[in-house]
Amino acid sequence: MSTKSYDEILSEFEEITNHYNRKDQYFDILYDSVSTTTIAKTPSSEDFSINLKKSGVVARTFLGSWKEVATDLSSDINVIKQRIPKLTNKGAAIAEFKGWKLNKEIKPKIDPSNISIDDKIKKVRDIFNYIKKSDERIINVQVKYMELLIERIFVNNEGCRLRQVIPRTRVGIFPIAKEGSVVDYDYFIKTGEIGFEIFDLIDNGVLDTTVKNSLEMLEAKLPPSGRKTIILDPQMAGLIAHESFGHGLEADQVLRGRSYLKQHLHKQVASEISTIYDTPSLDKKLGSYFFDDEGIKAGNNVLVENGILKNYIYDRRSASELKATPQGNGRRESFAHPINVRMSNTYFGSGDYDLNEMISEVSDGVMLVHGYFGMEDPLGGGMQCTSKKAYLIENGEKTKILKATALSGDVLELLKNIDAVSKDALRLDGGTCGKGSEDMVPVTSGGSYLRAKNALVSQG
Amino acid sequence: MSSEKLDLIEKVLKSKNIEEYEIYLVERAIFETIFLKNKTENEREISDFEYFIRTLNQKENQTGIGVVKGNSLDPLQIERIIDTSLLLSRNNSSSKYYFPGNAQIPSIKTADKKVLNDPLAIKKDLAEELIGEASSQDEASTTFGRFRIHINNSFLRNCNDLNLNAQKTFFFVEFALKAKADGKLSEFWDNGYYKEKEHLKFNERISNWARRAKDTLRAEIPKAESSAVVIFSPSVLKYALTPVIGLHSIGKAHTEKISQFNIGDKVASDNISLIDDGLLEGGLSSNSWDSEGNPQQITEVLKNGLFQNRLYDQKYAILDGVQSTGNAKRAESGTVVNGISNFKIPPGDISLEEMISNIKEGYYIEQFSWLHPDEMSGNFGAEIRNGYYIKNGEFQNPIKLGNVSGNVLEMVKNCMYISKEREFNENTLFPYMVFKNLTVSS
Numbered sequence: 001m002s003t004k005s006y007d008e009i010l011s012e013f014e015e016i017t018n019h020y021n022r023k024d025q026y027f028d029i030l031y032d033s034v035s036t037t038t039i040a041k042t043p044s045s046e047d048f049s050i051n052l053k054k055s056g057v058v059a060r061t062f063l064g065s066w067k068e069v070a071t072d073l074s075s076d077i078n079v080i081k082q083r084i085p086k087l088t089n090k091g092a093a094i095a096e097f098k099g100w101k102l103n104k105e106i107k108p109k110i111d112p113s114n115i116s117i118d119d120k121i122k123k124v125r126d127i128f129n130y131i132k133k134s135d136e137r138i139i140n141v142q143v144k145y146m147e148l149l150i151e152r153i154f155v156n157n158e159g160c161r162l163r164q165v166i167p168r169t170r171v172g173i174f175p176i177a178k179e180g181s182v183v184d185y186d187y188f189i190k191t192g193e194i195g196f197e198i199f200d201l202i203d204n205g206v207l208d209t210t211v212k213n214s215l216e217m218l219e220a221k222l223p224p225s226g227r228k229t230i231i232l233d234p235q236m237a238g239l240i241a242h243e244s245f246g247h248g249l250e251a252d253q254v255l256r257g258r259s260y261l262k263q264h265l266h267k268q269v270a271s272e273i274s275t276i277y278d279t280p281s282l283d284k285k286l287g288s289y290f291f292d293d294e295g296i297k298a299g300n301n302v303l304v305e306n307g308i309l310k311n312y313i314y315d316r317r318s319a320s321e322l323k324a325t326p327q328g329n330g331r332r333e334s335f336a337h338p339i340n341v342r343m344s345n346t347y348f349g350s351g352d353y354d355l356n357e358m359i360s361e362v363s364d365g366v367m368l369v370h371g372y373f374g375m376e377d378p379l380g381g382g383m384q385c386t387s388k389k390a391y392l393i394e395n396g397e398k399t400k401i402l403k404a405t406a407l408s409g410d411v412l413e414l415l416k417n418i419d420a421v422s423k424d425a426l427r428l429d430g431g432t433c434g435k436g437s438e439d440m441v442p443v444t445s446g447g448s449y450l451r452a453k454n455a456l457v458s459q460g
Numbered sequence: 461m462s463s464e465k466l467d468l469i470e471k472v473l474k475s476k477n478i479e480e481y482e483i484y485l486v487e488r489a490i491f492e493t494i495f496l497k498n499k500t501e502n503e504r505e506i507s508d509f510e511y512f513i514r515t516l517n518q519k520e521n522q523t524g525i526g527v528v529k530g531n532s533l534d535p536l537q538i539e540r541i542i543d544t545s546l547l548l549s550r551n552n553s554s555s556k557y558y559f560p561g562n563a564q565i566p567s568i569k570t571a572d573k574k575v576l577n578d579p580l581a582i583k584k585d586l587a588e589e590l591i592g593e594a595s596s597q598d599e600a601s602t603t604f605g606r607f608r609i610h611i612n613n614s615f616l617r618n619c620n621d622l623n624l625n626a627q628k629t630f631f632f633v634e635f636a637l638k639a640k641a642d643g644k645l646s647e648f649w650d651n652g653y654y655k656e657k658e659h660l661k662f663n664e665r666i667s668n669w670a671r672r673a674k675d676t677l678r679a680e681i682p683k684a685e686s687s688a689v690v691i692f693s694p695s696v697l698k699y700a701l702t703p704v705i706g707l708h709s710i711g712k713a714h715t716e717k718i719s720q721f722n723i724g725d726k727v728a729s730d731n732i733s734l735i736d737d738g739l740l741e742g743g744l745s746s747n748s749w750d751s752e753g754n755p756q757q758i759t760e761v762l763k764n765g766l767f768q769n770r771l772y773d774q775k776y777a778i779l780d781g782v783q784s785t786g787n788a789k790r791a792e793s794g795t796v797v798n799g800i801s802n803f804k805i806p807p808g809d810i811s812l813e814e815m816i817s818n819i820k821e822g823y824y825i826e827q828f829s830w831l832h833p834d835e836m837s838g839n840f841g842a843e844i845r846n847g848y849y850i851k852n853g854e855f856q857n858p859i860k861l862g863n864v865s866g867n868v869l870e871m872v873k874n875c876m877y878i879s880k881e882r883e884f885n886e887n888t889l890f891p892y893m894v895f896k897n898l899t900v901s902s
Binding site: 003036038040042043044045046047048049050051052053054055056065066067068069070071072073075083117118121139140176183184185225226252255256257258260336338373374375377379380382383384386403404405406408409410436437438456458459460 | 488490492494496497499500501502503504505506507508509510525526527528529530531532534537540541544545547548551552553554555601603604634636638645646647649651684712715716717718720775776779791793794795828829830832834836837839840841842843845860861862863865866899901902
């Protein structure tokens with residue numbers, strides 16, 4: 001836990017950074033600290049834990065490849081000067097981006113640090129007890145509250161002097177239902193760059209719906225297998241935008257020769273009614289920030305416009321190599337993790353269809369609801385996205401509820417088969433995303449409702 | 461240095477007359493090389509440490525547990541951490557709990573001395589060997605890779621005079637090889653932790669990955685089958701069995717009434733036995749002691765398909781009136797959770813080759829996109845990333861895309877064969893296994 005002020009950290013960082021001349025080499029240094037409070041309750045346990053500002057520093061230089069040193073703050077950070085070599089004439093090895101200054105804190109409506117731990121615990125217990133008593137078929141309830149306060153200070157030898165403080169909160173509610181031998185559940189998760197006001201968004205109506213959704217799963221049947229017309233809710237649309245499509249646009253995959261989308265730049269990759277964005281500068285979303293972990297200002301990246309692939313997603317290195325303008329997508333999980341090209345808030349733009357109209361036009365289909373998980377295939381362009389549940393659509397109406405349903409096949413085929421996008425307001429849901437199996441960062445994904453023909457569904 | 465850190469923290473605890481406390485301290489060193497194609501892209505060195513303080517507040521029929529994490533050694537900050545833990549323990553209402561005392565702790569080797577002595581030199585040699593092997597493949601080229609050495613030093617002290625330490629070394633490899641022909645691309649992409657240097661076997665592993673990448677170039681979408689016979693590789697079984705059998709075997713699931721396993725129940729085929737082995741040589745989760753200081757041990761979970769024993773940490777052992785089986789894991793937040801250590805399945809009596817030759821029509825799955833079964837129900841469905849269609853006892857053609865689905869709890873009741881060959885995958889030592897009555901969609 002660092003007790004140093006911003007000015008003290010800045011001054012130390014400037015002193016170290018001045019050691020490295022930009023003409024000779026690129027150098028940057030990042031301070032990362034995170035404070036968390038976690039309150040989790042299940043029928044047999046209450047787990048309360050607090051992380052009091054765990055912090056560390058990572059510094060790096062570029063000498064044709066990166067050299068990086070990360071340390072917690074128990075050691076003297078001047079060790080960085082000993083371990084990061086001083087070079088000559090390597091400054092042009094990576095493109096220069098204009099330095100800038102920022103010192104910004106997001107102030108939540110209700111700052112969790114002003115709320116007593118007793119009140120936080122009470123909120124979790126109240127939700128737990130409300131759900132537990134709601135129906136005798138609810139045999140188990142799990143409620144988890146988590147608040148984070150993340151501070152990042154970034155200095156480089158291009159003139160960046162940046163600080164951001166971002167609060168993030170998350171509430172997860174899992175009522176587990178049982179009837180006879182059938183045990184199943186649905187769940188509710190709320191996240192955002194918000195404070196304790198997150199609980200204002202979880203009233204009894206939300207809890208009742210969450211219970212109803214879990215109980216409904218007791219009736220769920222296995223989904224059909226085969227090619228169907230599908231409707232995706234905003235969470236499933238987001239999973240496609242992020243997992244199946246977006247990962248293939250990460251420009252490090254392009255440099256690796258590992259993107260199925262490399263050959264499609266400026267070509268049609270989706271139906272004309274499809275537009276897809278990645279926007280770290282959105283207000284108060286879980287995947288939002290002011291600058292990335294390389295000091296690049298958060299922007300708005302139009303990835304697909306009217307079905308045409310317009311852009312990749314860049315970090316500093318890939319933007320330099322591909323002579324592009326980065327939009328702030330170089331991210332670290334923490335000081336102990338490397339920079340990777342990462343998405344932020346990734347979503348489909350809205351269309352002009354009415355959802356009921358979309359459903360009414362389907363005679364035999366499946367509506368996939370509540371995006372559960374997905375996996376990327378950046379080289380192959382394959383798709384595996386699974387919804388927690390689905391509904392059969394028969395003769396223009398939603399009928400039976402179905403268990404977890406997987407959507408697989410070729411992602412570009414699916415995108416080109418989109419024939420309707422709903423006019424509903426955009427909905428973005430938060431989660432964490434890994435690069436492969438690790439390096440988790442907070443993101444959101446979403447959109448509105450999509451309809452596509454001839455998609456492969458099966459049990460998920 | 462580590463004992464000085466512990467002494468410092470314990471001194472502050474004692475100065476505040478805290479009666480029931482525990483300090484869990486971890487020091488980590490990581491050395492990593494990241495490759496872009498066959499060139500080094502990033503050389504990383506990370507040193508990190510953190511500690512968790514747990515304090516208990518005994519109440520009439522309950523115990524309040526406070527957990528706080530930090531990485532400051534400033535006495536004032538340590539005091540703040542302790543005060544916060546006390547505050548949490550006053551508000552917390554957990555079932556009756558106490559810290560373990562001294563017990564017979566088994567002695568096992570979990571660190572490689574050569575790695576401890578010169579991790580940078582070992583990393584350099586192994587990274588060169590890895591990229592050298594990959595570069596020598598005619599059939600496939602590297603797109604990216606990561607190779608890491610981890611050194612973890614863990615320490616646990618509590619108010620019952622428990623004073624434990626452990627050193628662990630292990631490796632991480634993530635690698636993708638790409639094959640190309642006639643404008644088509646395919647890859648084999650794998651990642652995982654390896655406990656021992658001997659498990660890396662780059663020579664064998666890279667050739668195998670390159671062959672699979674090349675084979676996938678001619679992969680076909682599998683034929684749909686509603687009652688398919690499927691061979692799962694050891695790495696696929698890790699993702700299939702560990703979360704589901706693990707959940708239903710732990711004491712917490714029993715207490716919370718979500719386990720479908722009762723002692724003595726027939727839950728799997730006669731040919732399946734499964735052991736939780738906390739002392740397994742080469743197992744990633746092997747250690748002398750678990751995350752609250754109880755000795756890790758070997759516990760028979762399934763014997764000839766019958767459920768034998770639950771896996772307990774201290775809390776759920778107290779609730780069930782039994783002894784802990786050394787199955788406490790430390791969550792990132794510092795709280796202790798009930799989980800598995802290493803799962804192993806004894807070898808079967810036929811070879812993989814014989815297994816394939818016994819199948820008239822079926823599928824071999826080397827890798828799914830992501831196999832993520834629902835832990836509670838056991839339901840799963842996953843897209844095939846690398847596999848083969850088997851016809852008349854032979855691999856007919858590679859397969860990709862399509863989906864295999866089923867239910868893990870039902871699947872283990874339909875196991876036809878278990879291979880003699882076994883492989884380590886992180887905290888599992890599993891053979892190849894053949895299951896019937898699965899669904900393949902395409």
